[in-house]
Amino acid sequence: MHQLSDTLTQQTALADDALVLLKRLISTPSFSREEAQTADIIEAFFEEKQIPFNRLKNNVWAKNRHFDPAKPTLLLNSHHDTVKPNKSWTLDPFEPLTRDGKLFGLGSNDAGGCLVSLLAAFAHFYERSGMAYNIVMAATAEEEISGRDGLELLLPELPNFSFAIVGEPTEMQLAIAEKGLLVLDCTAHGVSGHAARDEGDNAIYKAIQDINWLTTYQFPKVSPTLGPIKLSVTIINAGMQHNVVPDTCTFTIDVRVTEQYTLEEVIETIRANIQAEVKPRSIRLKPSSIPATHAIVQAGLALGRHTYGSPTTSDQAVLHCPSLKCGPGHSGRSHSADEFIYLHEIAEGVNGYIQMLEQVL
Secondary structure, three states: OHHHHHHHHHHHHHHHHHHHHHHHHHOOOOEOOOOHHHHHHHHHHHHHOOOOOEEEOOEEEEEOOOOOOOOOEEEEEEEOOEOOOOOOOOOOOOOOEEEOOEEEOOOHHHHHHHHHHHHHHHHHHOOOOOOOOEEEEEEEOOHHHOOOOOHHHHHHHOOOOOEEEEOOOOOOOEEEEEOEEEEEEEEEEOEOEEOOOOOOEOHHHHHHHHHHHHHHOOOOOOEOOOEOOEEEEEEEEEOOOOOEEOOEEEEEEEEEEOOOOOHHHHHHHHHHHOOOEEEEOOOOOOOEEOOOOOHHHHHHHHOOOOEEEEOOOOHHHHOOOOEEEOOOOOHHHOOOOOOEEEHHHHHHHHHHHHHHHHHHO
16 A cells, blocks of 8 residues: 555656646747757756766657666657747747646647656656666657657667657557658649640649549558548649740649558559659658557556547657557647646656556566
8 A cells, every 4th residue: 555655656746847847848949940958958857867868969868777788678759849839829838827727838738748748757667677678768859840850860879669659649548550741742744835826735734634633542552540541732833924824833742641551652653643743852751550459559458548540740750660659638739829738637648658658567
């Protein structure tokens, strides 16, 4: 009984510390590529806990005290960069305001609550010996812009991972699959001419034919958790003036890819079926998943959580191991005006991570 009481007391203290840390992070602007000051705050957290750490640019990470290279390693990761506040904010985005059981502030929900909860869980396990896994905790930058100087930059410095937990707001539910992102810039080519005469080959009409195919085509393999691949034409540009038949028309396709296809397979299929030239901006942001039978997923299910597939992209996209997206907060609050997280969600995040990891470690 005393041991249970001590454990609850410790987890309460961890949650209180996490809340203090979150308020410090909210108070410090950390737009993508401008996260140096919040990286300093995370360094200070590790120093206060007497945990050795490393830093590469604005990425800060640490290993558990009894790290054993012979053991498998799990990654705990979340990001400390934020988007810029939109014009609809009515509160000061950098003033951590507690009201009606909520903590308001930019990054409170995405993904500050997840980050401080993971840091608390890491601190909880840091000193423990005899664990089945090593733990690496990485607080990373540039997630909001899918930048190259965030987790992707850090991975070569870290050991190989058996699996990862990526902290994003999921209400502590278990996102066992996540769509990848493919952005394609397309150019339809025609021949210019005078609009008053029957001359030229209008590139807009060619683009329309391609777009019609894109809006009706369905990839045959459908993910059991993520559903079908989603194609959306989101930008189109053509023409210089009203009386000139345009010789080029550019359009952009946003493709949300499931684990049923590689990004290369999607590109090949689209190129084979449209006339336009197709150029991918990147093939870095791959779909990700973790088996529902994996021990960490089973640990979450044992706590009453449920699994689902996430349509949004996170730093999971650059990992090369099975990964679970899970964290306190609600995805619908991300990037919204007057962003907030409930105070009880912080405690639930800390306790939830610890309870899940206890079953695995």
